[in-house]
Amino acid sequence: MLLAQQLTESADILEVANTGSFWNILTFVVFTPLVGALVLLAIPKANQQALKVVALGTTLVAAGLGVVILTQFDFGDASAKQLGANIGWIEVINSRYIVGIDGISLPLLMLTLLIMPLVVIYSWNHIPSPGNPKAFFALQMVLMTGMLGSFVALDLILFFVFFEVVLLPMYFLIGVWGGEQRQYASIKFFLYTLFGSALMLVAFLALYFLSDEVLTPSGNVMHSFDMTLLPALATGISAGAALWIFGGMFIGFGVKVPMFPFHTWLPDAHTQAPTVGSVILAAVLLKLGTYGFMRIAIPILPDAAKSWAPVIGILAVIGIIYGALCCLAQTDMKRLIAFSSVAHMGFTMLAISTLTDFGFNAALFGMVAHGLITGMLFFLAGSTKERYHTLEIKRLGGLLKQAPHMGWIMGLAVMASLGLPGLAGFWGEFPAILSAYDPAEGLNVALFRTLMVIAAVGTVLAAGYLLWLYQRVAFGTPSAEFENDPNIVDVTTTEWIAWTPLIVLIVVLGMVPGILFNVTNPAVGVALSAIGA
Amino acid sequence: MNILAAVGVDNPPLDWHALAPELVLVGLLAVLLLVDAFGGERSRWAMPSLTGIGLLAALIPVATLAYDGVVRSMFDGAYVVDNYALLFKALFLIAGYVVVLLSTNYIAEGDYWEGEYYQLLVASLLGMTVMASARDLISVFLALELLSIPAYMLAAWRKRDLGSEEAGMKYYLMGVFASAILLYGMSLLYGMTGSTLLVDIAGAIEGTEVPALVALAVVLVVVGFAFKVSAVPFHTWAPDTYQGAPTPVTAFLAVGSKAAGFVALMTVVLIAFPTQPRIFEPLIWALAAVTMIVGNLIALRQTNLVRMLAYSGVAQAGYILAPLAVAGVSGASAAMAVEAVSTYLVIYAAMNLGAFAVVIAVARKTGSAEIDSYGGLFSYSPVLAVCMSVFLFSLAGIPPLAGWYGKLTIFLALIEPGTLAGYILAVIVGLASVIALFYYARVAKVMFVDPAPDGDTTPIRVPMSLAAALTITVAVTLVVGVLPQVLARVTGAETFLSIGG
């Protein structure tokens, strides 16, 4: 912490200035759910209707702010960090309250803002045992703040805080409202993620100390946690240290994605989580990992990323094939969808590991598409469980007969998930495979082309297990035990409201992928500028 | 030479302002004693209020001294009042105030000597405030004994309870054993250097002709303090003592006594041994690593919450020791270690006192500290369950609860010097935190998921004083977690630990 005047000779030091104020639109959108959670806590437990209304109102206000953000966002300059602020927070370590969004974070922010109201609507009549909507919704609101914050934070410590805030509510959502094995699943989820984030934090701090210093607004020369400055500040880090630092982040983000071999928490967590928990997990939480790679690890340490890229690529493809094979062996519908997540996130990671514009665009599209489609599938699994009280595939059947609308919606979701052209899933999967044909300069082309071929085989397997699932669940005649079950009804009103936006987006993004690619493309270019692709 | 004559210099000028916090405590002690002696049974109710008011009154001179901002040094530098000392004086006084809040109903409703309880508490706190300023072997030792001896008695305060008597006895025996070791180390230091002043010792042992003796002295001193802070393998007294002692006393030991031990260790190591990093660094490194790992692993298997908190406290001691293991690399690393240790101690005090406050509140209903007895707490006393979760997850270091910032400062201090030892220890801290989370989360799970074991779901009535203690601790845990700058401004001040003399 030397004073500025002592360092006049090093004129090329970066200067940081305070910009914007704390009270900006991103702050509002991030903390609205937290305010909602506090309001929920003040409402008596018995007044369930008020609790639901407040929860829904909060998510809708946040979503409304999201619309405002869309109107304010300058799409012509999607590569720049917009609408944010950069002000002091923890001055002793020069950790700052830096927020902002660009073309990479905007889609994920919008995805979160979309999913959360739907989740609340879906919960309207589906509060899982043991009830207690007050805590249920309050936790979801805290979770939402964590997720939104992670996507807008541009300071490593701020990001870490939001990243961890996500943990606790999810732990409780699984541990309290989950299935029979909920304790095991929630603890496993918690430990895996925390293990990853502990290493990630060490990596962040090593990055902090080894990178160059900046001049803070208060006139001190200090290291920085600023994600937007670190790509320039970290160029002086030795190659060996960079490899280790990247390794720490790799584990931290890799657990969250989850990448093979850190994925084992995911099937348990998904299977045991309540429906809305699974939806949030699949739609948003997993994206935090891939987002971390795209926003932090790769732009800041491009050279280390190149060294790690083959490892990431190979693990991604192992994840694709392994996930698919596991899917084929599942007897439980929810578990099958969970393993399909492992496979799908494998495609995303493969696209990321190519370190190309094309791959990053594909990865972002894949993240959004996976969020919509797998979210939808988990909603369907939850509703199936409500009706049949089981998710055992061999006991199900004839959904199209008993609940035709639901059957068709499931058909659409399954087709989207296996990557049918014209639906959103296609634009996540196909370009991801294609991107491996031509990886960034300096990467082993032969290796990546091999990976591409294996990944393509993965899509065939995906078609196999998804169609098999659909056939067993939707086709045929209902089994004797459910034939005249009055519980089995078609899509209810709340389900229609919750699902329609997802269905519409799956179709629209499938037909007009450009609306997303146009936003992501400029920002991706900036993230990869140091790779030289 | 006449030793008595040698220490007698012309009446040393006394800085009454600098001594004011301690003088207030001495006055409080006298008032409590007289009220207890002459007030009879009627005065019992006044004891906790008097003590609380007295402790808050002692905070006033601490505040004026901090506002004044001058480093005051007395007795040739043996007693220094600087920001470092003031921070810890304030910490001890506030922690003591919270302990009084925790004790009020517990002591009044049990079969206890009430007057003496508060007198001993104040005496022990007096020792702690002296410790914060001690910069000399004699004042360090004096403060250590002044804070320990009342604590030995307090640990055995549950009369006719074998567990409590065992607690007091174990604590006493291990305590005096540690004192003896410490004293032996100190005597070697004095023998070699001819001075008890920490600064003089630092100069005298640099380049000494008998490095083996210096090593022996440093090791003995560090080990002596390792008992006090319950570092593995010198932790064996802690679980039995914590479990057997009255719970407010346990809270006091786990927070106040331990913090005082760390203050002493940090002061002595950083002022007297800065030239000997190759002796104290590997020693503290090993102590910290073993303490974190063993403490957490044993905590995993506990079924009693107080015992679990005891082992978790052992593990936390490992985290707090860690920065000192790299403190000798440079001046900057020493400064960061001081910052990390003091930050963590403040945060640790808030979250641990809070956890014990919940334990006391719940025991009022269930009469038990077994983890199973916390089943269903969320359903019948949601506020307590949420408070407990806040403290437990803060102990685990989950943002945005204060614990995360404590962990962060420790990571920062470990990584800053850029040594391999620091990196490895940082990774161990990370992994140990993950293990720790497991048992903290298990308690949370029991509170939120499991049913009440006896089916009794009448809400717990929390007395006013306990509610106040919970409010203070929750507020600190949340505020520091969200706005760490509040604390960082105090602990990060320049020339934080002045050497004095």
Place this chain on the structure above:
Amino acid sequence: MLLTDISPLLSATTAGESYSDFVRSYLTVAIFGLLALGMVALLLGVGSIIRPNRPQPGKYLTYESGVDPVGEAWPQTQVRYYIFALLFVIFDVEAVFIFPWATRLDSETALVDSSGNVFEILGPYGSYGLVKMLLFIAVLALGLVYAWRKKVLRWM
């Protein structure tokens, strides 16, 4: 590290200059200890060789003077004695501090070095010292008052 540094200490008996007087003073203690042990061993050894050995039960009694011991050798002492012993400490400590203090209350003290030369003269404590000692006694008296009010002074 530790082991290699200790080696000069271990081999130091020949290299007299390499270690301090401080360590040598410990050597004196050690020599005395060894001498004491050796003396005991020698006397007992010689005794056991030359004395006649005729064991009988009476020789193992605590007292051989004719009074038979009654009861256990570990009786509990009345707890009241301990309290009186503690009270005694109050006055004892007072005395330990007051005597040396009294020698300097009203007169100068000369500091002499080992060869008898005066190198510093310290002034008397005076009234300032008197007040301090009164405070000290007052604090101790507080303890006595407490003991009195708690009826410790009554033999019950």
